[in-house]
Amino acid sequence: MRLKPKIIWIDGVGCNGCSHSFFNYPEISSFFENFELLYHPLLDSDEFNVQNCDILIIEGALKSNFSRLGKDLNSLISELFLKAKKIIALGTCAVYGGIFGKGLVFDKNEKGKFYKCRDRVINIPGCPSHPEWIMYVLNMIKNDKKIALDEFNRPVEIFSYTSHMGCTRNEYFEWKIDAQDFGSKEGCLFYYQGCQGPFTHSSCNKILWNEVNSKPRAGTPCFGCTEVSFPKKDLFKTETFMGIPANIPLGVSKRAYLTISGIAKSLTNERLTKKLIECENEDKQKDN
Amino acid sequence: MSKEEKKEQIMKTALSLFAKQGFYSTTIADIAREMGMSVGNMYNYFPSKESLAKELLIYTSKKFGDEIRKINEMDISSKEKIKKIVELYFKKAVEEPELVDYFMRVYLSNKEIFNNGCEGMLCVSAFVTEIMIFFEEGVRKKELKNQDFFAAFGLFMGYIGGLAFLNRENILGKPLEEYIEPVSENIYNALKA
Numbered sequence: 001m002r003l004k005p006k007i008i009w010i011d012g013v014g015c016n017g018c019s020h021s022f023f024n025y026p027e028i029s030s031f032f033e034n035f036e037l038l039y040h041p042l043l044d045s046d047e048f049n050v051q052n053c054d055i056l057i058i059e060g061a062l063k064s065n066f067s068r069l070g071k072d073l074n075s076l077i078s079e080l081f082l083k084a085k086k087i088i089a090l091g092t093c094a095v096y097g098g099i100f101g102k103g104l105v106f107d108k109n110e111k112g113k114f115y116k117c118r119d120r121v122i123n124i125p126g127c128p129s130h131p132e133w134i135m136y137v138l139n140m141i142k143n144d145k146k147i148a149l150d151e152f153n154r155p156v157e158i159f160s161y162t163s164h165m166g167c168t169r170n171e172y173f174e175w176k177i178d179a180q181d182f183g184s185k186e187g188c189l190f191y192y193q194g195c196q197g198p199f200t201h202s203s204c205n206k207i208l209w210n211e212v213n214s215k216p217r218a219g220t221p222c223f224g225c226t227e228v229s230f231p232k233k234d235l236f237k238t239e240t241f242m243g244i245p246a247n248i249p250l251g252v253s254k255r256a257y258l259t260i261s262g263i264a265k266s267l268t269n270e271r272l273t274k275k276l277i278e279c280e281n282e283d284k285q286k287d288n
Numbered sequence: 289m290s291k292e293e294k295k296e297q298i299m300k301t302a303l304s305l306f307a308k309q310g311f312y313s314t315t316i317a318d319i320a321r322e323m324g325m326s327v328g329n330m331y332n333y334f335p336s337k338e339s340l341a342k343e344l345l346i347y348t349s350k351k352f353g354d355e356i357r358k359i360n361e362m363d364i365s366s367k368e369k370i371k372k373i374v375e376l377y378f379k380k381a382v383e384e385p386e387l388v389d390y391f392m393r394v395y396l397s398n399k400e401i402f403n404n405g406c407e408g409m410l411c412v413s414a415f416v417t418e419i420m421i422f423f424e425e426g427v428r429k430k431e432l433k434n435q436d437f438f439a440a441f442g443l444f445m446g447y448i449g450g451l452a453f454l455n456r457e458n459i460l461g462k463p464l465e466e467y468i469e470p471v472s473e474n475i476y477n478a479l480k481a
Contacts (some may be wrong), residue, residue: 240434241424241425241427241428241434242420242426242427242432242435243423243436244423254424255417255418255421258421259413259414262413262416262417263408263409263410265409266407
């Protein structure tokens, strides 16, 4: 592709969260060095024109009878589709519809309005999408590299992982030691706290947020924000049927999962039953 | 006879002796005598009486688990499945009373034998897993009430285990089979959504 691919970034119905997240990308200057932003709804740019571009980024969901840039949103996007070489559906709303409307290629699990054009679309779900994921896709396009996609048009390089992979609480998951309370360093968040990591496609625990952390590492359950089912109700609570998690890790039968969990729970890993770091009471330390 | 078949035969013999005489009053020599084997040869199959007891538990749990799995895989309602599980358990209690006896008189009464290697679900996982699947699917299909697993498990297993025990003690007024219907009904009423 050209030296500095031209990008048009359009917002459908959404919260602009993916934009805000992207602007906090520590290497944002490399984006502006390598790409030319013809239009972005939150940045000062030339007056918007429907024009040719190399990459069209659509953030937010589709909705009928919704006005954007003086046009009907769905018609605007149809026009822009004809002018763009590659299209990125950015964020869970653009990918599946999310909270607000319909996705481009998919409307939840159904075919979306632009399903027929799916060969040109790359889906990057997430609420928000990780800036690194966006830059990965942009750089691959700029360098004319083929991006392998899964059945939801998501780059496999990012979404073949689950957010469980790389979680610092994995040992607790293995030994079925659950965090009973919110906010503790120790314990797995899967059984009581609603963590969806084992069945959510994302690389949040491989490519960390702000280069330092992820939700589960910090003690917040994975909300499954890259999945079509997002958002579920009761994000801090694990749905169970008679005490058995309603959703189990991907790729394993319920029978196998229950067997291995029961066995793990029957054994004890002494090291993991204790606090990771035993802190003496500060006042007591002062007294000493 | 293959080594596995021989092992199974030893287990069956041990099962009946443990169930009849209890674990501590049964010696490896008793089992060997019953089998027509030498004591030395017995140790080729099981290194100790404890290991035999543990393998027996895994064996009986798997036997029950396999049967309940068949019920789980049937395309019938949870209510019908409850009846089938009760029927299975009561039938076994009558036809192979040593299985139930072993579980109650040896496993539940002598936990010290099983403390090293059979803790928690380790040796009974095949059976408990199938009960978990039965409950989970019943709730998923909205046929059973969503409640604490052990509250439901205790109600189900404690109830039918108790009846089988009373039957062995010859306390029941009627044959155990005649309790299948009312007991299934009671369990369903307690568990239904």
